[in-house]
Amino acid sequence: MTEQLAQLTVKHYKSDQKPIWCPGCGDFAVLACTHRALTNLQLRPENVVIVSGIGCSSRIPYFCKTYGFHTLHGRTLPVATGVKLVNPDLTVLAMAGDGDLFSIGAGHMPHAAARNVSITCVCMNNQIYGLTKGQTSPTSVKGHTTKSTPYGSISQPMKPVLLALAYGATFVARGYSSKTHQLADLIAQGIKHKGFAFIEVNSPCTEFNNTYDLLDTMVEELPKDWDTRDRAGAMALASTETKVHLGLFYKEERPAYEEMAKAFEKNVNAFDANAYLARFA
């Protein structure tokens, strides 16, 4: 078995199920970058669990030859948290859409981040509800005319990177499905990070919200000398609406939840039922 370790290639992480996404969908690239990140890290596929919610993007576990869990809409992080806490040796990815993570699931990320549980959370942000055929999502720009907002959206768009920073995530980055080299690298870094890692990926929906051209004009690398320890600076930059910065915004070392929880364990023993019950005698 050990001889195989050095030999894992992308095909070891690819399942035999064909992605059902539309031609040009950004999620293809996210999938490929995930395969590549896993390959780069040479992780044993059976030690990887990809947890997702519901959405086009959330179909991703089916296309990976790892363990996976296609849960419920919005519940990606709670399930991923349970997986990680009982088996911290697993690499746990939580991958889902903007609606999944920031609309119906909006209450979970603040807590996953506050706990700093070691999960790599990848938000495949297409600023639309893909699977339900094109309604406004929490990241849709103001004025966006969709099936559910025929006169234009009147909500301010949410800024995933800003939120992750405000939530106290210890690794916060943004990628773009058209920049696969960087994206694969960010996912790999996120996996290596101890603690909650959040990566927003701009992953356009060619069917209902094709933003490739717009994004191409808006993306910009983070400044070369960007200080990834400057949370306030990162929040300011993440608030920008005119540019879409790419790269690692922020990184901090803070004990991970699963480590802190384990630290309570001193002298773990088997349960001695009789001794326990004797307390009630």
Add this chain to the structure above:
Amino acid sequence: MTEQLAQLTVKHYKSDQKPIWCPGCGDFAVLACTHRALTNLQLRPENVVIVSGIGCSSRIPYFCKTYGFHTLHGRTLPVATGVKLVNPDLTVLAMAGDGDLFSIGAGHMPHAAARNVSITCVCMNNQIYGLTKGQTSPTSVKGHTTKSTPYGSISQPMKPVLLALAYGATFVARGYSSKTHQLADLIAQGIKHKGFAFIEVNSPCTEFNNTYDLLDTMVEELPKDWDTRDRAGAMALASTETKVHLGLFYKEERPAYEEMAKAFEKNVNAFDANAYLARFA
């Protein structure tokens, strides 16, 4: 009736039900300040709706002689949103605990703020679950030993003011139940604000988390010349852990959701069923 307008006093807003809080509970002051704010604004009691969730703090509507809705744990803002949207003339307050708004209800505030619906949201933060007798809350400090965290909490505390700012709330303030003059004023300002107003109130729980002494050493007014238009500065200040700043952090004029929604209405007409059905003929 109109003669009464100038005559409303605090007693017009006080119900005949006696608060059931423990002696010294900060919520008494929040209640008194709410009464005072309403009195200062001379709002007709029947035009005020106080919506709450579940918790000690969420009992507040019963002690006000206004309309009220004691909803479900965590659902304060969705219900308040419904009330406001169908009758924008009402003054709608959403008042609840830190657990209600930032734990079980954590998914709703980002959206209420993004919409900028005119609700005055008051978080009575005691950094504990009062009603259920003392478990860790999302704002409990790290290391806090409670019934549910006997070895100390290992989650980073959430920062309500920071979150409100990241969510795009257009009015963000912090008060303290011991500073009633300021608190009454902040609530009154919040009510007058068009758009989503968020006020965190440090309101200690004498029974399970008596933080009066600690807070007394930590509170500090915002600098005199504080620029309430500086969101980035506000976020930086709200990230501080050593001080608890009091006052109005941020204020911005942005069209309120209910106004933007109404703006779609041109020539409102009664429903012409026959004409409508004719479309399907």
Add this chain to the structure above:
Amino acid sequence: MPKEEIIIRLGGEGGEGVISAGDFFALGSARTGYHLFTFRTYPAEIKGGHAWYHIRVGSKPVLSMGDGTDVLVAFNAEAYNNHIGLLNENGVLIYDPDTVTPTNGNFIKYPIPFNKIAKEDLDFLRGKNVVVTGFLAGLFGLDPSSLEGLIKSRFRRRPELLDQNLKSLYTGYEFSKKIEKADPYYLKPTERVGRLVMNGNDAISAGALLAGCRFFAGYPITPASDILETLAKEFPALGGVCLQAEDEISAIGSVIGASYAGMKAMTATSGPGVSLMTEFMGLSGMAEIPAVIIDAQRAGPATGMPTKLEQGDLNHALYGGHGDFPRIVIAPGSVEDCFYQIINAFNMAEKYQTIAVFLSDQSLSQRTQTMNKPSTAEIAIADRLRPTPEELKDYQRFSITDSGISPMSLPSEEGGMYVAPGLEHDEYGHVEDPMKSRVAMTTKRFRKMEKAQKELEAPPRYGADDAEIGVIGWGSTEGVIREAVEQAVEKGYKVAAIHPKVLCPLPEEEVGRFISSVRRVIVPELNYSGQFAKYLSATFAIKPIRLNKYVGLPFTPGEIFRKIEEVVNND
């Protein structure tokens, strides 16, 4: 003799336009005066997979999909393989010879190179499905001009495509004239009559508007999203507000807030969303706040088969939620029924001040069906009971009354101030000593349901007067059951049926009388566990014979007919 009823099934790859090809033809014929019934099914994925569309159109009222198909339009080999077994003897196979190679069989074949026509003749491959529509129109005697309007309105927003599509339509139409017609199906030109054609979601939206609904909050989900989308469009001109909520919990929360503030309000979702709304259903019961939830059922549990049919949420509608509280459950039987019953749902929710769950399903929500134009002036609209000036002097929001109904004040009403409580409470809504009021308040809340039950319309019984076998169904299967029962009666079987629309409170007297009048009861339903059958057992202490189908498709009349026959023969 030319046959004036045609069943057509079109099958192909999801995204190829199979469904809109069928839709154009179906709507076109309905608008020309024919009766129509359709069913569609497609994969949960956006692209790929197998989709099919089923049309039954005729000059007499159409109650179901029917059995088998007269015409199969196979866009690809998969469609041919999946559906050829269904083709009736001497039926018609229409196919593209470049993709489908039919084996021999007892059917009429029209090999039409649709792909080539679209690509080569028209240089517009995307128009292939409209070519098919035109071809079908020509073959079966539909005036293509009746389709023009539909195509125009579909492409209103994309005028650059309109001309090509119209050209595709006429190309297909002309092509049909070139082949030798060998089949007997022919829709004889009719006059346009005062009928409507819409789908279940359209009918629900229209009925809700008429009922006075002016607040909607919802979260997108198949197959309910259309309602959100329709109301978002219609409300501004009517002074209503439509909110896309962040999730279903928030949606129902806002609906209940809006209703508390005085507006008739509803949400629409499917199973997963209804599961999330459970806690608020109880609040509506406790605080006595009217609200309507549309559940367009799909196959569960969990995400299940999101684009497939199931009558799987009845249990949840009847029993879901902690604690005991009054609730109204209504299930419409047809598109027409969607219109009338949603009005009933609002009327009942408002009158009895509690939650009404409206159980549509994927087939009905997306079924296009013809219906008679409603006499809108005759439709009664109910409003909630409001306090009199006298009552406002010492206002008791939850006053104990004989009917259980207490007058409800609304914010901004002087003297009406109260706190709507999720806690148990006394007549004022005060919560200090709940045990004192518990029994009186609980019985008061349930008295409303007793009253509602008394006021129910009796569900009509049909079939043989001297029936020995009774069929009881619920929801979208009404038409298909009726058709099967009519067939059985024609065959001389002593069968009758009843199909209650209000399921909670159930019209116990009438259903009970029906049950007593027969020797055997058959309950056909589209779920595994027999949810309605068990509900009837619980109510009437009977053991009905169950007929359950749970593959994600509707019943055909034959399936029900055969069950009746089986019971007759085994009896």
Add this chain to the structure above:
Amino acid sequence: MPKEEIIIRLGGEGGEGVISAGDFFALGSARTGYHLFTFRTYPAEIKGGHAWYHIRVGSKPVLSMGDGTDVLVAFNAEAYNNHIGLLNENGVLIYDPDTVTPTNGNFIKYPIPFNKIAKEDLDFLRGKNVVVTGFLAGLFGLDPSSLEGLIKSRFRRRPELLDQNLKSLYTGYEFSKKIEKADPYYLKPTERVGRLVMNGNDAISAGALLAGCRFFAGYPITPASDILETLAKEFPALGGVCLQAEDEISAIGSVIGASYAGMKAMTATSGPGVSLMTEFMGLSGMAEIPAVIIDAQRAGPATGMPTKLEQGDLNHALYGGHGDFPRIVIAPGSVEDCFYQIINAFNMAEKYQTIAVFLSDQSLSQRTQTMNKPSTAEIAIADRLRPTPEELKDYQRFSITDSGISPMSLPSEEGGMYVAPGLEHDEYGHVEDPMKSRVAMTTKRFRKMEKAQKELEAPPRYGADDAEIGVIGWGSTEGVIREAVEQAVEKGYKVAAIHPKVLCPLPEEEVGRFISSVRRVIVPELNYSGQFAKYLSATFAIKPIRLNKYVGLPFTPGEIFRKIEEVVNND
């Protein structure tokens, strides 16, 4: 003749220590060898309101609260007014003459100035309740040293209060010696026997630990929070992880994630939380992931009466959630049962790979009761079926088997990789063509329940062999029903009872046989609508006689006895 069984009720203002006064006495007597049964009720508010505590202690096994009370300890006038009517003839009234002025009656009065003693003699007003405890111990013959340990452990963390409390105890004790004992109640000193005393939540926690539960996620809620708090304390030493989740949806989500990863896992909540867990219950059913939900039922709907009892969530446990899926529902009858049945819940969840809902309630969760010490070595623990190396060669997570049970791999297991799907799927868990697998997968999932049903232990029948009236109950009412039935049998009534613990799947054969063996069935339950009665109707097509109480309090044996008598007389 001195009576060796005493029923004591203590009443007073919430926060005055009424409940801990009673608790000390109750636990003290139980630990000295007496049998014990308690009930507590208190307001939802932290301060104020009326609280009372009910103790029944005796030298023979105690099954319920009993009827009436032998002793009333009235801390204030409200307590006197509320409970004096319950005092048995020749009962004992203990009261503080400074706050209570009793009218004359047929009872023994001990006016004791507890307030004054605590304030003036002890200068420690907060010790008043412990003074009461000491007084009761002295009066009824309990060795105060048996209470010392309890007080010491209660004040372990606040040593500054310990001495004063111990002084209070002995002051009360001594005071009892100063008065002239006029009542016949006397607990004769017993030997400490191998019995345990705990409450339902303790027993659930202990059983879960023994069953192998090593992951818990929960969100605080009365009356379930103790379980979270206990496991948070105990888990680290056992390598388990306890998570306070942000809400109940997240709690059950993490539980299901943990179980997917191989750990036995549970959550504990009450009605509102279970309502929120609905959607995940279905996912557990679909993806076949074991999980246990404790529902400590309280009076609903909505927030209802959060500190009061109701058996109101059975419907939701049985029927809640969209779609059809297999589920296990278990309701324990006593504290002892909590221990054994939670182990059963884990065993069944793991074996049949689905959700198990465990229906405790406020009375049972907080009831202290004596039980026999379990022989822990004899308790069987089940684990989920795992794939063999052979099966892992072409691993099908959802292989169709006769039993419906498919071997489950766990992350980090080579060859076992699969995606757990919320969508319908084939044997591999693939979701492309769900209709193909729908029927086979649905029936496979439900086959597990058929198997589980066959493997159920038969619930014991007790009462008269030739019974004509059968009583069927569920959940926390087991003891009180048993007591009433025993009384009735003693009176010569032909009554028997059966009390199934596993409610879904129901042991249909045994319950059915029981039903057939009697002429009338009475179903007593603590809810309005007769949820269990309707479930029995649905299952057995019977119309049982219902006895419903829904004021937030348990049954007394007399209430059930009288119903039996009424049925006997009307028969």
